[in-house]
Amino acid sequence: MAPGEKAKTSKGFSTSPHVLFAELMDFFLGRPLAGRLAGAEAPVCSCAACEGLWALDAFAGNEGERQARAAAHNVAVLMEWLRTLAAVACSGSALSPRRMPIGTVPGAVQASSSVVPPLGD
Numbered sequence: 001m002a003p004g005e006k007a008k009t010s011k012g013f014s015t016s017p018h019v020l021f022a023e024l025m026d027f028f029l030g031r032p033l034a035g036r037l038a039g040a041e042a043p044v045c046s047c048a049a050c051e052g053l054w055a056l057d058a059f060a061g062n063e064g065e066r067q068a069r070a071a072a073h074n075v076a077v078l079m080e081w082l083r084t085l086a087a088v089a090c091s092g093s094a095l096s097p098r099r100m101p102i103g104t105v106p107g108a109v110q111a112s113s114s115v116v117p118p119l120g121d
């Protein structure tokens, strides 16, 4: 860069943080997302990080704490999904039918044991 020349801005960094839009299960840059939500009532996020105080159009720039807030939002949503999937996985195994040997009739176990002749005869 020559002396007096204006510094070129990097095109490699976005001007807004990535925000996880839970309903669409995808990441969006905050600025285009805010543009899409413009004119409509932006959904207020109820994740553990946003606590219903931040709407999804609040991440339109990198100023202030927006990047940290967006990262906290993303992690909170991902952790909610993880807890939900873990709960589904656990309850799914509890709901599966109990394994039972083929041909076994419930309640027939005691009846068949009385048919067995005593040992020693």
Ligand SMILES: [Zn+2]
Pocket (backbone or CB within 6 Å): 045, 046, 047, 048, 049, 050, 051, 073, 074, 076
């Ligand atoms: Zn959130």
